[in-house]
Amino acid sequence: MKPINYLYIVLLLSFFGCQSGKKDITFHPSHLSERQNTPFSAAVETENLLFLSGQIGKDHVKGMLVSGGIEAETKQALENIKAVLAQHNSSLDRVVKCTVILADINDFKAFNSVYVQYFPNKPARTTFAAGGLAIGAKIEIDVIAAK
Known part of the structure; x- marks a missing residue:
């Protein structure tokens, strides 16, 4: 009897698993009617992850950036992220990675004072x-959340 080559079996299973996974990507448009024609998806869903497009401190009801500086914009950006996550049956406690882009690195301390109120789980961050x-x-700010 010939010995079983476990590496061969693992490679076969991986190959067929990847092939079936191609259909498991969903590109979601924004839940906001005025953002239906943007050239990007509001969220992209895979089997285990939800990738959100970046959010700025824009109040989507008023159609403009919130006033009040970096702290107010950070809060609004995070509320926007929270709304998109909720639209996809997720929440901030499922976020595993954040990417934060500041217009001015000197705003880091003020931004961080708001950020920590939203992420007690401390996801990875850049x-x-x-x-x-x-x-x-x-x-x-953009995020990746586990489903």
Whole structure:
């Protein structure tokens, strides 16, 4: 009797698992009617993860950035993320990774004072500053959440 090559079996199972997984990606448009024609998805769902597009501190009801500086914009961006997650039956406690882009790295301390109120689980995070953000925003945040 020939010995079983377990590596061969694992590779076969991995290959067939990957092939069937191709259909398990869903590209979700925004839940906001005015954002239905954006050139990106509000969220992309895979078998185990939910990837959200970046959110800025824009009040989508008023159609403008909130006033009050980095702290107010951070709070609004996180509330926007919370709303998108809720739309997909998820929540902030399921977030495993955040990417934070600040317009000014000097806003880090003020941003962080708001951020920690939303993420007691302390997901992995990358934070950096960029030369400019959409519509003059001070912050943009995107997240990846486990389903």
